[in-house]
Amino acid sequence: MDTNNQAVKYMMPKMVLRREGNDLTSHFVTAMEPYADGANPRIENIEKLAPDQASEGAIAVKVTYGDITDIIVSLPDSNQEFIVDDITLKGKMGMIRLKDGEVQDMYLVGGTSLKKGNVAITDEGPVNGTIMGVKRQAAGDSKNAFITEASVPDDALGNTIVITHPNGKTHGYRIKSVDIEDGNTVIEIDHMDPGFSMDEDGESKMEFFPFTKWIGATTFRIENLKQLND
Known part of the structure; x- marks a missing residue:
C-alpha cells in the first residue's frame, strides 16, 4: 500500500506567481x-x-x-x-x-x-478525423482500437492519438498499429482499454465510472513529429 511516507524525506522549493488587475492577459x-x-x-x-x-x-x-x-x-x-x-x-x-x-x-x-x-x-502535419467505432477486447473484440475513415500514415506508430469527446474532454492513447479493414482505418492502441464504447448511431458512453454518455461527434488528432537530423 502506498502511504506516501517517502515524500517527507525530500523537499522541492516552490514559488507562486500571481498577477492581479482588470482585463489581464498573462503568459x-x-x-x-x-x-x-x-x-x-x-x-x-x-x-x-x-x-x-x-x-x-x-x-x-x-x-x-x-x-x-x-x-x-x-x-x-x-x-x-x-x-x-x-x-x-x-x-x-x-x-x-x-x-x-x-x-x-x-x-x-x-x-x-x-x-x-x-x-x-x-512535414505533412497532424492527422485529424472522426471516430466511427470502437473495438474493446473486454467486449469480445480481437483488439482495443478506434475505427475511422481518415487515412493515418504508418509512421504514426508509437505516437499518441488524442480522442476528444463531444463535451470537449480528452483522452490520450499510445498507437500500437494501423491497419485497413473493410475500407476503414483501424488504429490499435497499446495495452489499454479505450474506456468507452460507441453504438451504430455514433452515440458513445464511458464503460467505467462516472459512466458519462455523449451525443455528437467524437474526434481525434495525432500530432506529427519531425526532426532535422532524422
Missing part, C-alpha cells in the same frame, strides 16, 4: 531542470521573445547554457503562422538548438514547417 512560463544532489543546474538564462507576428496565446522563449541556446515556440493554434526574427513556425510547437549561434538540430511538432534563416524542416 506564465515555467522551466524545470532536474539535476542530481550535489550537482549544479546548467541553465544560465531564460528570455521571453517578442514576436513579429503571432496569434493570441503564442509564446517563445530562449534558454541559454554554455555555448548552447534552445529556442522553444508554442502556439495554441497550429494553423497560424508565428514569426520572430528569422524564425517562422507553422505548427503547434517548435524547438531549435543552436551551438555557438549555428543550428544544430530542430524539432517540429503538430505542424507543417519550421524555419530559421536558410535551415528548414517540413
Whole structure:
C-alpha cells in the first residue's frame, strides 16, 4: 500500500506567481531542470521573445547554457503562422538548438514547417478525423482500437492519438498499429482499454465510472513529429 511516507524525506522549493488587475492577459512560463544532489543546474538564462507576428496565446522563449541556446515556440493554434526574427513556425510547437549561434538540430511538432534563416524542416502535419467505432477486447473484440475513415500514415506508430469527446474532454492513447479493414482505418492502441464504447448511431458512453454518455461527434488528432537530423 502506498502511504506516501517517502515524500517527507525530500523537499522541492516552490514559488507562486500571481498577477492581479482588470482585463489581464498573462503568459506564465515555467522551466524545470532536474539535476542530481550535489550537482549544479546548467541553465544560465531564460528570455521571453517578442514576436513579429503571432496569434493570441503564442509564446517563445530562449534558454541559454554554455555555448548552447534552445529556442522553444508554442502556439495554441497550429494553423497560424508565428514569426520572430528569422524564425517562422507553422505548427503547434517548435524547438531549435543552436551551438555557438549555428543550428544544430530542430524539432517540429503538430505542424507543417519550421524555419530559421536558410535551415528548414517540413512535414505533412497532424492527422485529424472522426471516430466511427470502437473495438474493446473486454467486449469480445480481437483488439482495443478506434475505427475511422481518415487515412493515418504508418509512421504514426508509437505516437499518441488524442480522442476528444463531444463535451470537449480528452483522452490520450499510445498507437500500437494501423491497419485497413473493410475500407476503414483501424488504429490499435497499446495495452489499454479505450474506456468507452460507441453504438451504430455514433452515440458513445464511458464503460467505467462516472459512466458519462455523449451525443455528437467524437474526434481525434495525432500530432506529427519531425526532426532535422532524422
